[in-house]
Amino acid sequence: MQSISRRKVLSLAAQLTALATAGTLSPAYSAPAEAAAEIAKFTAGVVPDAGRITIDLPEIAEHGSAVPLAIDIDHPMTPEIHVVEMLVVAEANPWPRIARFHFTPMSGRAMVATRIRLAGTQTVHVLAKTSDKRILMAQRQVKVTIGGCGG
């Protein structure tokens, strides 16, 4: 277990806030075509809300073959209203869709952590669908030194 200093937490919080603001300010949402198509398919016309999703991904990944990814969505998980589905898209991967996660009210908390492959420096997008048909979205940039898709 590694301990996290107070300073680190504060700086991370500041970074996240900066990231969130940057995300909301950018007018046109530009992702390469294939990734954009995946995202469009998932949102099905609903305009996504920014925020609520915390993506924990290293800023610089030395090797793209196993990049730790943790996602936590700040959303109630009751039978009436909960997060149903979550899509992770990496816009520069050969197949942009990374995974689709399904949650139930029994999940208690919409969080997941796993390890992913990233082909290169790019932005990773996370979209979540709630039971009342809203879409939440967040993105995070990662620098990848060595790609992780072989080939």
Place this chain on the structure above:
Amino acid sequence: MTNKPRIKVPDQIRKGEIIQIKTLVAHDMENGLRRDQAGKVIPRKIINRFTCSFNGKPVFACDLEPALAANPYFVFSVRVDESGLFNFTWTDDDGT
């Protein structure tokens, strides 16, 4: 069945508590892009679906793509209101 998965679940918890479950299964997750020494493409072979249910009720599931790293590892949470049994499944491209 290829490999024995490793699963970490607390033995005893309080009712209604939200717990974290960690799972790890050994699998190459061949993404269909790599080539062998002869230059032939190694065919895709990945786990494409992971599910977790508790007392028969689905809790968490994931559709995996080749972009999941080898030896897929997941951490997710579950709210537990009763004693019971967790059931985990991993499904491969060839159905095993």
